[in-house]
Amino acid sequence: MSLRRYIIRRILVSIPVLFGVSVITFGLVHLTPGDIVDLMIGQNPDLQPGEAERLRREFGLDQPVYVQYFDWITNALQGDLGPSFSQGPETSTLLVSRLPETIALGLFGWVFAMVIAIPGGIYAAIRRGRLGDDVSRFVALAGISIPNFWLGLMLIAIFAARFGWFPVLDPQTDLLSREMLWWLILPGIAVGTASSASLMRIMRTTMAEELNKEYVTAARAKGLPERTIILKHVLRNSLISVVTVAAFITAGIVSGSVVIEVVFGWPGLGQLLIDVIHMRDVNVIMAITLFVGVAIVIANLFADIVYALLDPRIRDDY
Amino acid sequence: MSTERGQIQIKGFHAETVEDREGLSEWTDEKDTEIPSRWVLIGRQLVRDRLALIGALFVAFMLFWALFSRPLSVMGTTIQPFEAVPYDPTRTGVGDRYESPSLAHPFGTDRLGRDLFSRVMYGTRFSVTIGIIVTAIAASFGVVYGGVSGYFGGRIDDVLMRIVDMVFAFPGLVLALVIVSMLGRGYWQLVAAFTLFGWAGYARLIRGEILKVKQNEYVLAAKALGARDRKVLFRHIVPNAIAPVIVQATLAIGGVVIGVAALGFLGVGFAPGTPEWGTILDAEKGTVVAAGDEWRWWATVFPGLMIFIFVMAMNMIGDAVNDALDAQNETNVDNMGPQG
């Protein structure tokens, strides 16, 4: 069993991707037309045009681009993401303070997506071609079509403002408290819906495909009950396909969080990103972008390892 | 087994008799199964699929509004003089503040007394056209990129696909946000924001298809006959690998529409006051929090519903195209959903 070799290889492959992620992040901000300092000054009445030179020097913008990149990446690797001129503290401190909020929301959305999608997909696949399948198909299609920010607005209007079942905006309680669950439910649903719907469609398709395979007939011919066949034999094979798309789901949750945090006034990284985008606070913009990219690469890596654990055939290809 | 072993020989069984004689009965094994082309079959299936038809009707209806809601002029000359909406979508005070829906204002009015029906219908112009333009450019570039990568393989493929991996490390929306923050607001800025990295998905998709098609004999034959690479790739390979890309593109238009609206909603898409769906929702989101006292539902329900309906209609079409393709062959596009 060469699982270890597989994992090591997979990690090595991620290194150039991580490098590329940093180049894209840096390039987006530094290679797009428009002078960064001008942009910053344009957005911030507090900054005087005369300060342009000082800012340029402070940000190292008078250096050649590759030197700037090198400085930025070496500092970033040491955890120094530079100052934030619009938010006060160091960028890294800022990130660390906002991160838990985003993780809590993302995790909730992710769990919500899984809890709805997997049983839903199984149900649809088993009822394939019948009414239950059609209905769940339509619901899933609606789920991927509904704009998450609008869904968030409607949830607030109906369940928070109108019926008063949930608190409205800006969580007023500790992150790790039971009351937090109440604050999390509506934004969590808004974040998770689209991912849940597309995951459910994938689950249905792969499950239906697996159900057509001969090993299912073989398992039936062994006299196993249908429950065992589905939950033991078919589910495990279908989950393999789900794991391969986990990275997409993670990306969906991340971009969902950015928008939903703004809708619900959730004090996480997404909200911060929109704030600094309005202020053209480049250090923080780059930091968050880099963080998102790295997080998704790692999520990908993790998914591939789980994949190899679930599917014995993969390990031997390496 | 058998008592006497040996080679069994049949004599006197004259199969050719069957071919020589006239058919004994009406029955023939030649059915009128002239195999229609793949595209004909797909077309037939689409017409039979009621959801796809409803979707197509909605899309046609909305494209109509995008075109005819207000006059359209290109470089000073009016090429479309009709005004299908009752009011100028940007004119304030055509009604009272927050009038509820009535015959005069079917979708009510907004906080500045603008007619929401006119705004929402005119708003189709922004997201929907951006969606179509972005998808067309991104898909074309992606097909060329993925085509080159898959066709030449080896080193080139490795490098090109690593770049795609890098792009895939970011959610499309986050990249679009950063690009717009650097380029500023506006129509073409948004097109750029979604095109710049939107091609990667198509590139990966067509590359996979091409690796499959490349093995086919007609490709080898064309190569053996000395056809040029470019000709083999675009004449023989791409046309046979394009179907899933079409499905993906149909589904992606909806995704771009939601993305554009999301940037509008986040206040980085268009200038405030622009009658674009997301920007309208951004301006009216306050009515939602106040819904406890009095919910001016029309201000948020109609613009959002329009996005929802358009994207749903596009997805119904894409789904049906995918099913139709599936029925013909095994190519299958996993729909990752537009917000991924």
Added chain:
Amino acid sequence: MTLLEVNNLTVRFYTAEGVVTAVDDLSFTIDRGEKFGIVGESGAGKSVSALSVLRLIENPGRIESGEILLDGENLLEMSDKEIRKVRGNRVSMIFQDAQTALNPVYTVGEQISEPIRHHLDYSESEAKERAIELLDTVGIPDPQTRYSDYPHEFSGGMQQRAVIAMALSCDPDLLIADEPTTALDVMTEAKILNELDRLAEEFDTAVQLITHDLGVIAEVCDHVMVMYAGQPVETASVDDLFYDPKHPYTVGLMASIPRIGAGDTRLQTIPGVMPDLIDVPTGCTFHPRCPYAEDVCTQKEPGLVDPATGTEVGADADRGASCLAYTGDLANDLTFDVTVGDAGQSVGGESDD
């Protein structure tokens, strides 16, 4: 003693193209310990008849009528729970392609011990012990280690051996083998068939072997039924079938087997294709392809009769053929002739190893 008795079984598939009558009023019996072969072209309803016995016909297929008696009990009237007690236990099945019949994500051993635990209530370790024994019995070397291998780590022949082990795990009365060697190369095929033959003796199991290959039938079976378009056209002992075939279709099948060293006689394939079972020819379904067909064949449907007497025979007959030639309806005789050549020239599907 009769083990399995299938009476007037009809199975239809309701497809978009039309209703397919895959098995049409089929009857046959299998005795305890008998090796019963069903042979025919693909689409003749062989596999459907096999799957019906375990009630594994899935949507859009439906068993329309008939009865399937296992030791006198009608399987078609059993509850789902009761039929599950039969599957894999009293009647088990070997599939055409072992690679797809094995679940890729579980070890071979786990998949063999699964029915043992389920049907025989063995504990985890007892089941494992028995599974290893079975692996050894079906000729897999080093069964102890092979137990925890995954299917993809087995060769094609070994996979099929593992599937056989799985099928034998609960000591079944009847083993249904659906084209068990079609996916294998010739050498492996011969070995697996020998193994199957030996194991059926050892476990005293009846075998229902389904194949399109007369060579395989010759290797293993005692009794054969030839199927065409969902119906039996001939039933006979293996020797009778090969040395004295009665139905033109059987003769056609035999004539279409290629033989090395028989260059002087042209290979006689049966012209045309089997009807698609949605729209079958009237009268004798074989008439469009039969060199001996006459007008009467397009109108009158032949039943299974004793070729010697022309009287209708039942499912358990030793000998039967459904051709109007034996009921005196044809003007001319069937003019084919079977001769047995020099034994020294014997080749083809009879390799011993």
